[in-house]
Amino acid sequence: MTPTAILDRTPVTLPSDQDATGRSLGQEELQLLAEVLASGRLTSTRGRFVNLLEQRFAALLEIPHAIACSSGTAAIHAAIAAINPEPGDEIVTSPITDMGAITPILYQGAIPVFADVNPDSCNLTAETIERVLSPRTQGIIVTHLFGNPSEMDDICALAKQKRLPLIEDCSQAYLAAVNDKPVGSLGTIGCFSLQQGKHITCGEGGLVVTHDPHLARRVRLFVNKAWGYGDPQPDHYFLALNYRMSELQGAVALAQLTKLENGIASRIRMAERLTTRLAGLPGIKTPHISFKHRHVYWRYTLRIDPDVIPGGAVALGKILSSFGIANAPRYIQKPAFHCEVIRNQATFGKSRWPFTMARPEAVRYDPENYAGVFKALSEILVLPWNERYREQDVDYLAEKIQEAVLTLQAGGV
Numbered sequence: 001m002t003p004t005a006i007l008d009r010t011p012v013t014l015p016s017d018q019d020a021t022g023r024s025l026g027q028e029e030l031q032l033l034a035e036v037l038a039s040g041r042l043t044s045t046r047g048r049f050v051n052l053l054e055q056r057f058a059a060l061l062e063i064p065h066a067i068a069c070s071s072g073t074a075a076i077h078a079a080i081a082a083i084n085p086e087p088g089d090e091i092v093t094s095p096i097t098d099m100g101a102i103t104p105i106l107y108q109g110a111i112p113v114f115a116d117v118n119p120d121s122c123n124l125t126a127e128t129i130e131r132v133l134s135p136r137t138q139g140i141i142v143t144h145l146f147g148n149p150s151e152m153d154d155i156c157a158l159a160k161q162k163r164l165p166l167i168e169d170c171s172q173a174y175l176a177a178v179n180d181k182p183v184g185s186l187g188t189i190g191c192f193s194l195q196q197g198k199h200i201t202c203g204e205g206g207l208v209v210t211h212d213p214h215l216a217r218r219v220r221l222f223v224n225k226a227w228g229y230g231d232p233q234p235d236h237y238f239l240a241l242n243y244r245m246s247e248l249q250g251a252v253a254l255a256q257l258t259k260l261e262n263g264i265a266s267r268i269r270m271a272e273r274l275t276t277r278l279a280g281l282p283g284i285k286t287p288h289i290s291f292k293h294r295h296v297y298w299r300y301t302l303r304i305d306p307d308v309i310p311g312g313a314v315a316l317g318k319i320l321s322s323f324g325i326a327n328a329p330r331y332i333q334k335p336a337f338h339c340e341v342i343r344n345q346a347t348f349g350k351s352r353w354p355f356t357m358a359r360p361e362a363v364r365y366d367p368e369n370y371a372g373v374f375k376a377l378s379e380i381l382v383l384p385w386n387e388r389y390r391e392q393d394v395d396y397l398a399e400k401i402q403e404a405v406l407t408l409q410a411g412g413v
């Protein structure tokens with residue numbers, strides 16, 4: 001097809017997860033919300049919907065314990081608090097993730113130590129994690145970025161060998177799987193976000209899952225000011241916050257849960273269609289997926305070779321934007337360790353605590369240790385993805401990407 005032929009198509013407005021066009025909020029949510037309001041019990045300490053959500057989510061993941069909370073950030077915070085590192089202990093994590101997965105480490109007095117990523121997937125690997133382990137490492141957080149699982153066989157083996165708790169950040173990876181087992185159930189603790197843009201949402205919310213009853217109790221206590229609800233002589237046992245989910249959020253999330261699998265199936269079907277449509281387009285790599293993995297396409301990522309497509313991801317993104325197609329070259333503008341909070345150690349007052357306890361080499365962030373991170377960020381172009389995309393939407397996307405590539409190869413806009 002010539003670029004002119006493509007240009008003749010009427011522009012398509014794609015569904016967005018930021019509003020009703022791309023969300024599946026409807027009668028089911030309204031009905032449960034009405035029940036909550038009619039009951040007059042809006043707190044989960046008295047109501048039943050958050051409790052039901054926890055039971056159903058645990059059943060879905062075939063894991064014994066699920067605890068709801070107020071956000072994905074709260075979920076990560078509760079997971080770290082459950083592990084209970086000593087001040088100055090190190091938690092290995094990714095520099096390509098949401099800041100909500102990193103700041104909780106500092107709030108618990110631990111030091112985030114950043115490992116490099118595999119530029120093909122933007123995920124940590126056992127090899128990059130192992131490189132940054134130290135005698136002070138007390139935990140690992142892996143993020144299954146964009147819905148594509150990390151290489152968990154190797155990472156779980158490493159965590160087991162080193163006896164380190166492994167937190168899986170599944171905020172972007174509901175029902176993603178490795179060897180048919182859902183992420184979140186593979187490590188020590190799994191964390192999920194229910195924020196507006198995730199596979200399912202209740203506006204803000206989070207879920208924590210674990211096989212371990214001791215950790216489950218600590219997580220539940222942590223999101224409840226460490227008050228021992230139900231204990232014979234309850235007390236506030238340790239330093240903790242109110243990170244509870246309300247019944248209103250619980251009702252919406254419970255209804256959303258019933259729609260999760262269909263939404264994911266649709267995301268995968270449409271993503272595979274785009275991959276087929278883009279096959280063979282020079283200079284573009286479609287998502288790299290291991291045969292062991294189920295990628296659930298929170299986002300659809302392209303990697304752009306600037307030697308083949310002049311201007312690379314940024315130039316391609318600019319043309320797509322001019323067509324009205326949302327996209328994010330680089331995904332995040334910079335690795336987490338270049339963000340002010342980490343770079344300036346901007347924590348509590350002027351103290352810089354807990355960075356004051358860090359090993360100097362753990363907080364130096366030498367660029368040569370992050371070749372994968374810089375390569376990944378310079379090549380990636382992230383496209384929003386949605387279960388409401390139809391075949392014609394995906395075909396439109398494919399045509400517009402082809403047109404943008406041809407334009408750049410012909411010498412620019």
Ligand SMILES: Cc1ncc(COP(=O)(O)O)c(C=O)c1O
Binds near residue numbers: 143169194
């Ligand atoms: C990978 C990842 N981790 C953690 C979070 C934090 O979740 P929340 O925004 O619900 O606090 C998000 C997203 O928002 C995320 O994408």
